[in-house]
Amino acid sequence: MAVDVNKNSYTFIFATAMVVVVGVILSAAAISLKPMQDKNIENEKKQDILSTIGFDKGETSREKAAEIFPEFVKRQIVLNVSGEEVEGEAFKINLAKQVKLPREEQTWPLYIAEKDGKTFYVVPLRGKGLWGPIWGYISLEDDLNTIYGASFDHKTETPGLGAEINKGFFQDQFVGKKIFDNGEFVSVAVVKGGASGQYEVDGISGGTITSNGVDNMLEDCISFYLPYFDKIEGGQMTMNAQE
Numbered sequence: 219m220a221v222d223v224n225k226n227s228y229t230f231i232f233a234t235a236m237v238v239v240v241g242v243i244l245s246a247a248a249i250s251l252k253p254m255q256d257k258n259i260e261n262e263k264k265q266d267i268l269s270t271i272g273f274d275k276g277e278t279s280r281e282k283a284a285e286i287f288p289e290f291v292k293r294q295i296v297l298n299v300s301g302e303e304v305e306g307e308a309f310k311i312n313l314a315k316q317v318k319l320p321r322e323e324q325t326w327p328l329y330i331a332e333k334d335g336k337t338f339y340v341v342p343l344r345g346k347g348l349w350g351p352i353w354g355y356i357s358l359e360d361d362l363n364t365i366y367g368a369s370f371d372h373k374t375e376t377p378g379l380g381a382e383i384n385k386g387f388f389q390d391q392f393v394g395k396k397i398f399d400n401g402e403f404v405s406v407a408v409v410k411g412g413a414s415g416q417y418e419v420d421g422i423s424g425g426t427i428t429s430n431g432v433d434n435m436l437e438d439c440i441s442f443y444l445p446y447f448d449k450i451e452g453g454q455m456t457m458n459a460q461e
Contacts, residue, residue, distance in 0.1 A: 260284070263309075267291065270357035270367035271331050271338050291340075293330040301445025313344040314351065326442050331357070338366055341443055345435025348427040350374035352383065352435060356392065362447045365406070368392035370432060380428025391419035403444055408433040 261280035264287040269275045271290065273283070294308035299322050308327030316324045329340035338357040345352050354370035368389045375381040382388055395406045396416040404417050408429045413420040421429030 260309075264291075266369045266371070267329055267331075267340050267355055269369045270340055270355050271333050272367065275369075290333050291329050291331045295328050295330070296325050297328055297443065297446050298325055299442065299445070301443070301447075301449055313342055313353070317344050321442075324442070326439075328443065328446070336360065339443075339447075341440060343370070343435050343439045345431050345438065347372055347375045347383075347431040348380050348425075349376070352428065352431050354383075354435075356436070356440075358397070362451060363396050363398045365392045365395045365397065372428070375428050376425065378424075380422060380425035380431075382422045382425060383428060383432060388419075388422060395419065397440060403441065405433075405437040405440060408436075 258280060261284040265273075265275055265278060265280050265283035268278060268283050268287065268290065273286075278286075296304050296306035296308050296311065298304050304325055306325060308329070311325065311327045313326070316326060327342060329342075331338045331340055337360040339360075339362065340355050340357045343352075343354045343356065350373055352370065352372045352375065354368065356368045357366040358364065359366050370383040370389060372381060372383060375383065391413070392406060394416075395418075397403060397405055399417065407413075407418045408421045409418050410421050410426060410429070411423075421432075
C-alpha cells in the first residue's frame with residue numbers, strides 16, 4: 219500500500235524521525251570528541267602554568283607544553299586553608315567548584331617548578347569579571363614575595379576592554395612586583411592609571427570592573443596560600459588578609 223506523503227501525519231512522523239536521527243549523530247560525535255577536547259583543555263592549562271615561568275605561549279604549543287611539563291613542574295601538592303598538605307590530585311582540582319565552598323572546606327593546588335636552577339611557586343587564580351569568571355596563574359620566586367610571571371584569561375569579558383587582561387602588555391606589568399611589604403601581605407593592587415612602586419599595576423582603560431576583579435582575585439587567592447608560605451618562612455609573615 220502506497221504511503222500518502224501529502225498527509226500531515228506523514229510530515230510529522232518524518233520530521234520526528236529526522237530529529238531523532240540527527241540527535242543520535244550529534245550525541246555520538248560529542249561523545250567521540252570529548253576525550254580530545256579534554257586533552258586540549260589539559261594541555262592548555264599546562265601551557266598557562268609554564269608561561270608564568272618563562273615559556274612564551276606563542277612559541278610553546280599545547281603539545282610541547284604537555285611534553286615538557288613534567289620536566290619543569292617537579293611537585294604538585296594540595297593544600298587546605300591551614301596550609302597543610304592533604305590527599306588529592308592537584309591538577310584535577312576544579313577551582314570553579316572550590317570557590318563555591320566555605321573557605322574552611324576548600325582545597326587548592328600549588329605547583330612547584332624548577333627552571334635554570336631556580337624554584338618557583340605557581341599559584342592558580344579564580345575570580346569574577348564583569349560578565350563572568352576570570353582566572354589565571356602567577357608564579358612567585360623562591361623568596362615567596364616577588365612575582366616572576368603572570369597569566370590571566372576569561373571567556374566573556376568585553377573585547378577591547380576587560381578582555382585585554384589576557385594580553386602581554388597587562389600581564390607583563392606584574393613581573394617583579396611584590397606581594398609583601400616588610401613581611402605584611404599587601405597583594406598587588408590593580409589601579410586606575412598612575413600605578414607606582416612595587417605593589418601596583420595599571421588597570422585596563424575602560425575595563426574598570428574587570429580590573430577590580432583581577433585585584434580582588436589576586437588578594438583572595440594568594441591569601442589562601444599564606445599559611446603554607448608562612449610555614450616555609452618560619453612564621454615570619456603577617457597574614458592580615460585572613461584576619
